[in-house]
Amino acid sequence: MSATKKCPNCGQWSRWTQNPTDRCEHCNSVLDPVAVARQQAREERKLAEDEHLSLKFIQINPNDPWYKSFFKRIGLGFQIAFVSIISFILWLIALLAG
Ligand SMILES: [Zn+2]
Structure with a gap:
C-alpha cells in the first residue's frame, strides 16, 4: 500500500x-x-x-550487622504484607467487577 x-x-x-x-x-x-x-x-x-x-523491595545485605538486617527484615515483611493486601484487593475488585 x-x-x-x-x-x-x-x-x-x-x-x-x-x-x-x-x-x-x-x-x-x-x-x-x-x-x-x-x-x-x-x-x-x-x-x-x-x-x-x-516496587523496590528492601535488599538485605549478608554483610549487614545483625540489628540492621533485623530492621530490614521487619521492613521487608511490611512490604510483602502490603503487596499481598493490594493484590488481594485488586483480585477482589476484578472478581466483583467481572
Ligand atoms: Zn517537505
Missing part, C-alpha cells in the same frame, strides 16, 4: 507509509507532527506507569 501525504512544511507531496516517523522527501521534515507528538506522549506515559508499578 502506498499513500502520499502533503508535507506541512514545504507543501510537496511525499510518500507516506502512515508511520509517525516518516519524513518529507523534499525538506526532510516530519510529515505528521501530530502523530509524532501523540506517540511521544504515549511512550512517556507508559514509562511513568512502569516506574510507578515497579
Whole structure:
C-alpha cells in the first residue's frame, strides 16, 4: 500500500507509509507532527506507569550487622504484607467487577 501525504512544511507531496516517523522527501521534515507528538506522549506515559508499578523491595545485605538486617527484615515483611493486601484487593475488585 502506498499513500502520499502533503508535507506541512514545504507543501510537496511525499510518500507516506502512515508511520509517525516518516519524513518529507523534499525538506526532510516530519510529515505528521501530530502523530509524532501523540506517540511521544504515549511512550512517556507508559514509562511513568512502569516506574510507578515497579516496587523496590528492601535488599538485605549478608554483610549487614545483625540489628540492621533485623530492621530490614521487619521492613521487608511490611512490604510483602502490603503487596499481598493490594493484590488481594485488586483480585477482589476484578472478581466483583467481572
Ligand atoms: Zn517537505
